Amino acid sequence: MSEQNQKQNQNENPSNGFEFVEYSPEAAERIGYSDYSYWKSVFQNFLKKKSAVFMAFVFFALVIFSFIALKIGKYDYSSAQIMSDASLAFTSPNGEFWFGTDNLGRDYWCQVWYAAQISIKLALIVALGECVLGVTIGCIWGYVRSLDRIMTEIYNVINNIPTIIYMTLAALLFGQSFRNMAIAMITVGWLVMARNVRNLVLMYRDREYNLASRCLGTPVWRILVKNIFPYLISVIILRLALSIPQTIALESTLSYLGLGLDVNTPSLGILLRNARNYFLQYPYLLIFPAVIVSLITITFYLVGNAFSDAADPRNHV
Amino acid sequence: MTKYTIKRLLQSLVTVLVVATIVFLLMRMLPTDYYFTEDQVMKLTEEQKNDQLLAAGLLDPIGQQLLRFYGQLLHFDFGVSRRIQTGAPVLKVIGTKFAISMRLGCTALVIALIIGVFLGVMQARHKDRIFDHIGTAYTIFVNAVPPLVSYSLVLAFGAHVLNLPTLYSTRNVGKSSILPIVCLALASIAHYALWTRRYMVDELNKDYIKLARIKGMAFKDIMVKHVLKNAFVPLVQYIPASFLMTISGSLLAERFFSVPGMGPLLTDAITRYDLNVVQTLVIIYAALGVLGVFLGDVLMMLLDPRIKLADKGGSR
Numbered sequence: 001m002s003e004q005n006q007k008q009n010q011n012e013n014p015s016n017g018f019e020f021v022e023y024s025p026e027a028a029e030r031i032g033y034s035d036y037s038y039w040k041s042v043f044q045n046f047l048k049k050k051s052a053v054f055m056a057f058v059f060f061a062l063v064i065f066s067f068i069a070l071k072i073g074k075y076d077y078s079s080a081q082i083m084s085d086a087s088l089a090f091t092s093p094n095g096e097f098w099f100g101t102d103n104l105g106r107d108y109w110c111q112v113w114y115a116a117q118i119s120i121k122l123a124l125i126v127a128l129g130e131c132v133l134g135v136t137i138g139c140i141w142g143y144v145r146s147l148d149r150i151m152t153e154i155y156n157v158i159n160n161i162p163t164i165i166y167m168t169l170a171a172l173l174f175g176q177s178f179r180n181m182a183i184a185m186i187t188v189g190w191l192v193m194a195r196n197v198r199n200l201v202l203m204y205r206d207r208e209y210n211l212a213s214r215c216l217g218t219p220v221w222r223i224l225v226k227n228i229f230p231y232l233i234s235v236i237i238l239r240l241a242l243s244i245p246q247t248i249a250l251e252s253t254l255s256y257l258g259l260g261l262d263v264n265t266p267s268l269g270i271l272l273r274n275a276r277n278y279f280l281q282y283p284y285l286l287i288f289p290a291v292i293v294s295l296i297t298i299t300f301y302l303v304g305n306a307f308s309d310a311a312d313p314r315n316h317v
Numbered sequence: 318m319t320k321y322t323i324k325r326l327l328q329s330l331v332t333v334l335v336v337a338t339i340v341f342l343l344m345r346m347l348p349t350d351y352y353f354t355e356d357q358v359m360k361l362t363e364e365q366k367n368d369q370l371l372a373a374g375l376l377d378p379i380g381q382q383l384l385r386f387y388g389q390l391l392h393f394d395f396g397v398s399r400r401i402q403t404g405a406p407v408l409k410v411i412g413t414k415f416a417i418s419m420r421l422g423c424t425a426l427v428i429a430l431i432i433g434v435f436l437g438v439m440q441a442r443h444k445d446r447i448f449d450h451i452g453t454a455y456t457i458f459v460n461a462v463p464p465l466v467s468y469s470l471v472l473a474f475g476a477h478v479l480n481l482p483t484l485y486s487t488r489n490v491g492k493s494s495i496l497p498i499v500c501l502a503l504a505s506i507a508h509y510a511l512w513t514r515r516y517m518v519d520e521l522n523k524d525y526i527k528l529a530r531i532k533g534m535a536f537k538d539i540m541v542k543h544v545l546k547n548a549f550v551p552l553v554q555y556i557p558a559s560f561l562m563t564i565s566g567s568l569l570a571e572r573f574f575s576v577p578g579m580g581p582l583l584t585d586a587i588t589r590y591d592l593n594v595v596q597t598l599v600i601i602y603a604a605l606g607v608l609g610v611f612l613g614d615v616l617m618m619l620l621d622p623r624i625k626l627a628d629k630g631g632s633r
Contacts, residue, residue, distance in 0.1 A: 156332055157332060157335050157336055157339065160332060160333075160336045160602075160603045160606055160607070161336055161339065161340060161599065161603070162565075162583065162599070162602055164568060164583060164584060165340065165343070165583065165587065165595075165599065168583075168584050168587045168588065169343055169344075169346070169347070169587065172347055172351065172587070172588065173346060173347065173348075242460070245460065245461045245462070245463070248463050249463035249464055249465070252463045252464075252465040252466070253463075253464065253465060253568070253569045256465055256569065256572070256573075257568070257569075257572060257581075257584060259584065259588075268463065268465070268466075269465060272465050272466070272469055275469075276469075276573075279469065279473060280473065280476055280477065280483075283473065286469050286470070286473055289466075290466045290469060290470065293462075293463065293466060294458075294461070294462045294463075294466055297461040297462055297463065298457065298458065298461040298462065300461075301457060301460065301461035302457065302461075
């Protein structure tokens, strides 16, 4: 038998010998090989959900547009404060005032977009701060056994004092400003995140693979970052998705009560507080801020939920 | 069980005491200028201010003040209000307000429970069909949109379409309570619908349900007799706490509709440096919170005999 014949034989009947094959997903699945990468599958899973991708697009478009809107608006927020002209009060939306004017005759367009921007900025900063503080403390709380009891007691005490006390005291003690508000919110907000993270770390820290890892002498930080952290990501993102609408809600509530940002900064709470008595006659005073802020919070909430589903390694495979 | 209860109550007492102490100390961090009204700050001389503070015992060392505070607590003496209702005992100030908050809150909660659980059951029954999607959209809306915005929308709708009063008034309690109650119920409905649905869907996937269906039990009966009963157990845990917490009122809703209830009292008391009111309120809230959790656990145990509290060792 010649060499050529042998080769032909193998090609016709591959079970007789070895040959090079192209990568094929089905075959890979059958034999359990994968070119798995965590973040790659997160994004793949996320992109599969067309509605979530659309929501993400809307969210980013709104955020970007809030910057453009302030640039293309005919009035600047700072000059709008000065230019309160009673004769222009309650002008309905028109070519000059795109969102109309408020009760003092100030341009509403720049106020609404500025308020949206403030809300987003505050929410993102607070979410980031909460995340860093909460995850760090939560990991330590969950991993170090001897700390658990005392940390739980501390958590109980802080959690039993109404949030509004901290926020009111912070406003009175340190004054009302964007920075103080963000700091005050972070110092209260990390609690929930820390508790969630702690519960998960507690769940995964003694699984066999971690035990094995510890026996092999893996340093603690590596176990936390490489072995446990991927399981946390989905919960952390879910918490962030909730935290951002909550921060915006808390800001608007506090500002409405006069405990938030100072009165001259247009923010959602202050806009609605000013409009409270007028929006029955002039519905546009309610509709513009309500629609824009709701779009921001709802899209972010949905995107966060979808992303958190995608980030859960149990949904990968 | 008795031993467990006593242990748990003692623990709660410590928690409440620690909370009261912390708030006591936090309030002492405020500059004493807040003791006076803006007028007084301008007019009074430093000496007069000092005299008044001295008379009120606010210049004593902090330890001494704290001991005095504990002494008063032992006698259940909560002191008098300074600025909210000058000279009135704190408990009386609270007494006139909490009934209003509780009436609104409890009505809203009962409505929310009925509608929310019903909505959740219907969503679980028609899972992944149009009704389910509408319910989910509602929960997302309520969770994501700031309450200030949704209250404003309710207010605009109620006033425009239904012609309801937009401010609470003592002369027309029934009609003017409708909008605040709707606002309070909005979030609770979403909460109960969401969790009822989730627990029911979890329960529906269990084997005994499959068996019941194979046996030929009617789907409706399975839903009511098995699924709802089992799904309700984890839900029930938070119900006593929710009812107790109606006493504390809702800050935003009550401010928004000018309800003279408990909600805005705490912030008012802090900003007016009415220390006795703040401390009493915080003690009440903390006690209610702790009690609510305890009652929730007891209720859950009564409903589901498999749950034994003592095993948990009060680890919350």
